[in-house]
Amino acid sequence: xxxNHRRVVWAEELGIDLKKLREEHPDQWEQIMMKxxxxxxxxxxxxxxxxxxxxxxxxxxxxxxxxxxxxRTVKPKQGKVRRYDFTDQQLEIARRSLSAGDSV
Numbered sequence: 001x002x003x004n005h006r007r008v009v010w011a012e013e014l015g016i017d018l019k020k021l022r023e024e025h026p027d028q029w030e031q032i033m034m035k036x037x038x039x040x041x042x043x044x045x046x047x048x049x050x051x052x053x054x055x056x057x058x059x060x061x062x063x064x065x066x067x068x069x070x071x072r073t074v075k076p077k078q079g080k081v082r083r084y085d086f087t088d089q090q091l092e093i094a095r096r097s098l099s100a101g102d103s104v
Contacts, residue, residue, distance in 0.1 A: 011018050023030065
């Protein structure tokens with residue numbers, strides 16, 4: 001059966017680079033090596049932390065101080081306009097719009 005439909009490659013439609021996507025897969029060589037490097041750095045960090053914790057509290061930890069946040073002054077909201085004096089020109093515009101009849 002022959003159809004006029006072409007196969008849609010959604011990665012191209014969405015602008016996804018499949019080569020770069022495959023490079024990020026966990027089984028790729030670069031990803032394995034990166035995981036080993038990061039694991040080595042983490043192990044170095046934690047071995048240093050364990051060594052420093054064995055030294056004890058030779059250096060006292062700084063005291064935690066609490067500073068309360070500054071109070072902000074809140075401006076009172078502006079009230080609604082209770083009374084408004086319309087100008088003659090504004091009243092004339094309102095009269096014309098009301099007397100327009102069915103033309104509006």
